[in-house]
Amino acid sequence: xxxxxxxxxxxxxxxxxxxxxxxxxxxxxxxxxxxxxxxxxxxxxxxxxxxxxxxxxxxxxxxxxxxxxxxxxxxxxxxxxxxxxxxxxxxxxxxxxxxxxxxxxxxxxxxxxxxxxxxxxxxxxxxxxxxxxxxxxxxxxxxxxxxxxxxxxxxxxxxxxxxxxxxxxxxxxxxxxxxxxxxxxxxxxxxxxxxxxxxxxxxxxxxxxxxxxxxxxxxxxxxxxxxxxxxxxxxxxxxxxxxxxxxxxxxxxxxxxxxxxxxxxxxxxxxxxxxxxxxxxxxxxxxxxxxxxxxxxxxxxxxxxxxxxxxxxxxxxxxxxxxxxxxxxxx
Amino acid sequence: xxxxxxxxxxxxxxxxxxxxxxxxxxxxxxxxxxxxxxxxxxxxxxxxxxxxxxxxxxxxxxxxxxxxxxxxxxxxxxxxxxxxxxxxxxxxxxxxxxxxxxxxxxxxxxxxxxxxxxxxxxxxxxxxxxxxxxxxxxxxxxxxxxxxxxxxxxxxxxxxxxxxxxxxxxxxxxxxxxxxxxxxxxxxxxxxxxxxxxxxxxxxxxxxxxxxxxxxxxxxxxxxxxxxxxxxxxxxxxxxxxxxxxxxxxxxxxxxxxxxxxxxxxxxxxxxxxxxxxxxxxxxxxxxxxxxx
Numbered sequence: 001x002x003x004x005x006x007x008x009x010x011x012x013x014x015x016x017x018x019x020x021x022x023x024x025x026x027x028x029x030x031x032x033x034x035x036x037x038x039x040x041x042x043x044x045x046x047x048x049x050x051x052x053x054x055x056x057x058x059x060x061x062x063x064x065x066x067x068x069x070x071x072x073x074x075x076x077x078x079x080x081x082x083x084x085x086x087x088x089x090x091x092x093x094x095x096x097x098x099x100x101x102x103x104x105x106x107x108x109x110x111x112x113x114x115x116x117x118x119x120x121x122x123x124x125x126x127x128x129x130x131x132x133x134x135x136x137x138x139x140x141x142x143x144x145x146x147x148x149x150x151x152x153x154x155x156x157x158x159x160x161x162x163x164x165x166x167x168x169x170x171x172x173x174x175x176x177x178x179x180x181x182x183x184x185x186x187x188x189x190x191x192x193x194x195x196x197x198x199x200x201x202x203x204x205x206x207x208x209x210x211x212x213x214x215x216x217x218x219x220x221x222x223x224x225x226x227x228x229x230x231x232x233x234x235x236x237x238x239x240x241x242x243x244x245x246x247x248x249x250x251x252x253x254x255x256x257x258x259x260x261x262x263x264x265x266x267x268x269x270x271x272x273x274x275x276x277x278x279x280x281x282x283x284x285x286x287x288x289x290x291x292x293x294x295x296x297x298x299x300x301x302x303x304x305x306x307x308x309x310x311x312x313x314x315x316x317x318x319x320x321x322x323x324x325x326x327x328x329x330x331x
Numbered sequence: 332x333x334x335x336x337x338x339x340x341x342x343x344x345x346x347x348x349x350x351x352x353x354x355x356x357x358x359x360x361x362x363x364x365x366x367x368x369x370x371x372x373x374x375x376x377x378x379x380x381x382x383x384x385x386x387x388x389x390x391x392x393x394x395x396x397x398x399x400x401x402x403x404x405x406x407x408x409x410x411x412x413x414x415x416x417x418x419x420x421x422x423x424x425x426x427x428x429x430x431x432x433x434x435x436x437x438x439x440x441x442x443x444x445x446x447x448x449x450x451x452x453x454x455x456x457x458x459x460x461x462x463x464x465x466x467x468x469x470x471x472x473x474x475x476x477x478x479x480x481x482x483x484x485x486x487x488x489x490x491x492x493x494x495x496x497x498x499x500x501x502x503x504x505x506x507x508x509x510x511x512x513x514x515x516x517x518x519x520x521x522x523x524x525x526x527x528x529x530x531x532x533x534x535x536x537x538x539x540x541x542x543x544x545x546x547x548x549x550x551x552x553x554x555x556x557x558x559x560x561x562x563x564x565x566x567x568x569x570x571x572x573x574x575x576x577x578x579x580x581x582x583x584x585x586x587x588x589x590x591x592x593x594x595x596x597x598x599x600x601x602x603x604x605x606x607x608x609x610x611x612x613x614x615x616x617x618x619x620x621x622x623x624x
Contacts, residue, residue: 020461027461034477145611149603151554153561154596157580165587172584268562280562283472295469299461306460 013310017303024299025292029076032283032291033069039286040065043089063089076292086289090281095289099275099297106274109267110260112190113197117259118252121202125209130236132214144203152200156269159192173271193266201259209248216240246316253309257302359608366605369598373423376416384409384417384571396590403590406582409571411590415598418571422553422599425487425572426606429552432491434545437498438537442529444499445506456503459496467493471555472564481566486559490552498544505537539617546610550603557599573599 040048040059051059060066064075079086085095124140131137164172170191216222217240225235267276275294282290372379388408396403402411444455462470474489475481509515509532518532557574559565566575576595583591 016457020457024461028473031473031477145607146604149550149607150600151557151596151603153558154577154592154599157577157584157592157596160584161589161592165584265558265562279469280564283469283476284564298469302463303460 013307017307020303021296021299025296026073028295029073029292030069032286032288033072039063039089039288041285043092076289080292080296085293088282088287088290090285090287090290095293098290099278099293102274102278105272106260106263106267106276108186109190109193109197109272109274110263112194113201113263114256114259116194116198117201117205120198121205122209122248124202124206125213126236126241128206128210129213129217129240130232132217137210141207144206147199148201148203150199152196152265153269155199156192156196156266159196160270163192174273189272193263193270193272196266197259197263201255205248205251205255208251209244212244212247213240216243246313249316250309250313253305253312256305257298260298260301359605359612362605362608365601366609369419369602369605370423373416373419376413376420379416382410382413384413385569386410395588396594402594403588405576405591406579406586406588411576411594414571414576415573415595418573418576418595419598419602421483421566421570421572422556422574423602425483425490425556426549426553428484428487429491429494429556430545430548432488433495433548433552434498434541436492437495438502438529438534438541440495441499441502442506442525442533445503446510446525452503452507456500459499463496467555471559475559475564483566483570483572486556486565487552490555490559491548494548494551494555498541498548501541501544502537505540506533509533509536543610543614543617546606546613550606550610553599553606554603 040051040056040063043063044051044059048056057066064072067075076086087093088095088098091098124144128137128140160172163170171189172192174189213236217236222235222239225239263274264276264279266272267274268280271277275297278290279294279298281287282294386409388404388410390408391404392406392408394404402415404410405414440455440459444452447455470493471489474492475486478485478489515528515532518528523531553573556565556572557577560572560574561577561580563578566572568575568578573595577592577599580592583589
């Protein structure tokens, strides 16, 4: 495949990515304005109830909410292209600033959850495949299926009930104690949310690793490797795992938004100050500018990780790019 | 072997062993029984759960499980035992309806995309990707807001409408493989319309491969409803479902009333588990069939 071809391919992908993000933002803009509710409540709080109609009209005019939706949309788009996403009605700060102040917390929670899910699922998957149909494999499969069925919000509640209220081991909400606190304090606050995130996702990926490995174990080249006298460990790690990894890695790339999305609910239950609680609030209180920026961000993350998955696949599995170069298209 | 055409040189084969009535391996009997018990209990709740689930007995708030209240009462003095069965009816209804909605949407969308010319197909598939890229929680909330006041039916529609993309993708792939086969062409040339083709010729081919996804969608929908109602974004507190029962749990946590949290959540989780193992069984038998082909 020539450089030119590759550049063309990626350029095309980038273009569709931009187009997709644009469509997404447009749709969210219109739908969110259709929703009934009063964005003024987010800005003025309870004072809205005592406002006269004149005051209301003035306030709406000030926030630019009186114009037709399309006018508002064009204005928002024009400003957004210049990097100005408007102010958050609720926090009365730049929406971008509000998000920047919260993003770190979500990245820590989501990042820790992602790394743990990634490594533990690989471990569990290999363990299960190693003991295929043995008692350990069966018990783990049953347990894993059960764990993946428990709704995240309920698991969080049960964890709070057990570990914070009954045993009083860990704090039940927030990201740190009032008045700061060191690393230990942060970790104590992270423990419960992270374990919920990991428990909710772990099995899905572990099961995927297990099944991919078992597919590989049945392949002919494994028979050859065995007949050459290689040990089970060598066959498993050097041959099977290596072949199973590309699809696993690309799955993990796609799953970035999946796991980040999982933190939304967990954040809300634990009142963890991150993007999840922020998007919950912004949807609930019609904080339009904040909502738009959050959608823009999450949409971009999803699509970029989709592209990353494709890239990983092509890099690690030369068969795919060979097929691309030969002009074979997906059926 | 009698008559002129006697076979020569072939050892007579031993008679085929009679097909044993083989017990299907790993059939989820326990899950099926539990699930039907829960479903039957919810449907017949009027017979044995006589207390009004919405009656607030303010003298008995947050009473632990006992003789008068088998599962205790919640912080608003409602009897949890009858709430479980009455609320379960709604939760199951939303799950099944949402799965039906998502199936219809997914099948129609996937079939249209599979039959369409290349550029339309690519555009439609790009659309599903955009759809997928909105966080599902946000999507349901936005759709719900656009539909107006939340009722069980509207919530089911919304949940169903946000969860059809996986089915659409599978259907599209299957349809693309089938659409040039002779019998489809024959049916088309005899004037079969799109929906006729879909019903008579395409659907029988892809139903086995989407059946388990439909069952899994029931699970996702029940979980989504409870999550939304728990967060106060779905059904209001007065509409009793398993999710809205749990939305009182913050107060329950403070007073250590474990039964308000553990009992509805337990029912919810057991139901989800049963539905999942049914779905898993369907998936395994579908892939077994494919391997036999």
